[in-house]
Amino acid sequence: MAAKKSKSSKFATPSSARLWLMYPPKLIKQPVIWELTHKFDLVTNVRQASVTDEIGIVCLELEGAPAEVEAGIKWLRKLGVNVEPVELGTVES
Amino acid sequence: MSDKQGYMKALKCRECGREYPLTATHVCEFDFGPLEVAYDYERIRKSLSREAICSRPQTMWRYHELLPVAGEPTVGRQVGYTPLVKADRLAKRLGIRELRVKNDAVNYPTLSFKDRVVSVALSRSVELGFKTVACASTGNLANSVAANAAAAGLDAYVFIPSDLEQGKIVNSLVYGANVIGIKGHYDEVNRLCAEIAGKYGWAFVNVNMRPYYAEGSKSMGFEIVEQLGWRIPEHTIIPMASGSLLTKVHKAYQEFIKIGLMGEAKWKMHGAQATGCSPISAAQKAGLDFFKPVKPNTIAKSLAIGTPADGFYALKVMKETGGHSDDVTDDEIREGIRILAEDEGIFAETAGGVTVGVAKKLIASGRIAADSSAVLCITGNGLKTIEAMTGHVGQTRDIRPSLREFEALLAQDKPQLVKG
Numbered sequence: 001m002a003a004k005k006s007k008s009s010k011f012a013t014p015s016s017a018r019l020w021l022m023y024p025p026k027l028i029k030q031p032v033i034w035e036l037t038h039k040f041d042l043v044t045n046v047r048q049a050s051v052t053d054e055i056g057i058v059c060l061e062l063e064g065a066p067a068e069v070e071a072g073i074k075w076l077r078k079l080g081v082n083v084e085p086v087e088l089g090t091v092e093s
Numbered sequence: 094m095s096d097k098q099g100y101m102k103a104l105k106c107r108e109c110g111r112e113y114p115l116t117a118t119h120v121c122e123f124d125f126g127p128l129e130v131a132y133d134y135e136r137i138r139k140s141l142s143r144e145a146i147c148s149r150p151q152t153m154w155r156y157h158e159l160l161p162v163a164g165e166p167t168v169g170r171q172v173g174y175t176p177l178v179k180a181d182r183l184a185k186r187l188g189i190r191e192l193r194v195k196n197d198a199v200n201y202p203t204l205s206f207k208d209r210v211v212s213v214a215l216s217r218s219v220e221l222g223f224k225t226v227a228c229a230s231t232g233n234l235a236n237s238v239a240a241n242a243a244a245a246g247l248d249a250y251v252f253i254p255s256d257l258e259q260g261k262i263v264n265s266l267v268y269g270a271n272v273i274g275i276k277g278h279y280d281e282v283n284r285l286c287a288e289i290a291g292k293y294g295w296a297f298v299n300v301n302m303r304p305y306y307a308e309g310s311k312s313m314g315f316e317i318v319e320q321l322g323w324r325i326p327e328h329t330i331i332p333m334a335s336g337s338l339l340t341k342v343h344k345a346y347q348e349f350i351k352i353g354l355m356g357e358a359k360w361k362m363h364g365a366q367a368t369g370c371s372p373i374s375a376a377q378k379a380g381l382d383f384f385k386p387v388k389p390n391t392i393a394k395s396l397a398i399g400t401p402a403d404g405f406y407a408l409k410v411m412k413e414t415g416g417h418s419d420d421v422t423d424d425e426i427r428e429g430i431r432i433l434a435e436d437e438g439i440f441a442e443t444a445g446g447v448t449v450g451v452a453k454k455l456i457a458s459g460r461i462a463a464d465s466s467a468v469l470c471i472t473g474n475g476l477k478t479i480e481a482m483t484g485h486v487g488q489t490r491d492i493r494p495s496l497r498e499f500e501a502l503l504a505q506d507k508p509q510l511v512k513g
Contacts, residue, residue: 017284018125020400022386047125048108055385059125082386085287086125087300088402089335091254093232093395
């Protein structure tokens with residue numbers, strides 16, 4: 001996984017997202033975060049990570065223009081990554 | 094009690110242990126781990142005794158030193174102290190020596206355990222100066238936030254998926270809450286709610302108020318111990334949605350020991366899920382420390398969280414206590430609801446059917462020994478999920494107002510009762 005650190009935003013009106021990414025085994029070998037930062041103008045910062053044979057779990061901060069953040073998340077989902085806010089299930093019964 | 098903190102010390106990250114002020118915040122700025130309330134147990138030990146508890150009104154607030162509200166509660170002052178029912182008929186059916194049902198199906202005011210967590214979250218919100226409260230919910234939580242906010246004069250925003258059944262929406266609208274339907278997939282609704290909570294700074298009960306909110310669940314555990322005659326049950330079986338309730342009832346048992354109200358004891362915490370949404374149960378059965386997200390497909394809507402926020406911690410508690418988890422199909426859930434109703438006169442919502450069904454499995458497999466005692470936690474009322482049982486509980490048989498027709502019917506059922 002690749003990550004850049006951002007201390008102050010380089011974006012005029014930044015949008016940030018704090019996310020849990022959960023990868024199925026077929027994506028564990030793929031440099032997903034590196035690809036994300038090359039496809040979209042986004043800054044990533046990994047806060048926690050755990051990778052096993054069963055699942056890859058990465059806690060990621062994502063910063064960029066709002067449309068880029070949205071597009072990046074859409075791309076991750078399309079790839080098969082489960083994307084949730086760090087709060088996880090906020091919709092309860 | 095201090096004006097601002099009561100018996101609380103700080104908010105503490107469950108991952109790295111960093112401490113934060115007691116504000117409306119919920120994740121650690123370093124590792125994004127969840128924050129939890131830390132207490133001054135030495136002070137609590139001096140203030141809280143069995144005698145003090147017994148002298149107080151029979152509500153969840155009789156344990157207020159161990160709940161995260163600094164002063165007197167202002168919202169939901171009558172919540173809790175629901176019956177702990179000795180369930181001998183169900184015990185006999187399931188094959189266990191001693192069984193009790195903690196019946197939050199009759200919790201006040203909205204007939205679910207959510208009134209516990211919401212009354213804590215809203216009381217703390219008032220202390221922190223909030224005027225607007227919010228939640229994202231498909232049922233019990235929405236009802237509870239709407240009702241408790243109305244009673245406290247707070248403005249409430251309830252976010253729901255736009256395709257939710259009309260009956261569930263009425264249960265929130267009636268209290269005058271602002272109910273906002275969101276079009277889109279669950280994942281999108283989920284993230285939008287986290288964003289709204291961050292941007293508007295409202296007291297979002299299960300987002301930025303979550304450290305306080307979740308602690309309200311401990312009151313169920315405190316009550317179980319007191320109502321059992323100051324005894325911790327050998328086995329507690331708890332339905333799992335986020336997994337929070339299981340971890341908090343466990344924490345309640347630990348805290349009573351920590352402050353000297355109980356001697357050392359051993360107990361097992363068991364978790365129940367529906368097969369159609371069983372990320373925690375599947376992980377426990379596979380011996381994993383983490384869960385894999387799932388797309389829910391079950392009649393137990395109140396447990397349908399595919400990415401449970403406390404799943405990791407629930408797995409940890411079950412492992413530490415030697416507890417187990419299992420899951421049940423929709424048919425087994427209906428059977429669970431039916432046998433609890435037929436044996437004990439308690440009509441639980443689908444989550445209750447899950448709990449009874451899983452208890453039956455764990456007892457039958459010997460994971461819960463036949464010669465032991467157990468408590469089943471029932472978290473909501475069956476009147477809220479009637480559609481799950483419609484068409485599965487038999488039908489009425491109509492007759493004309495004629496004694497002859499009635500006796501003909503009785504003769505078919507129980508001929509020995511017919512008088513000549």
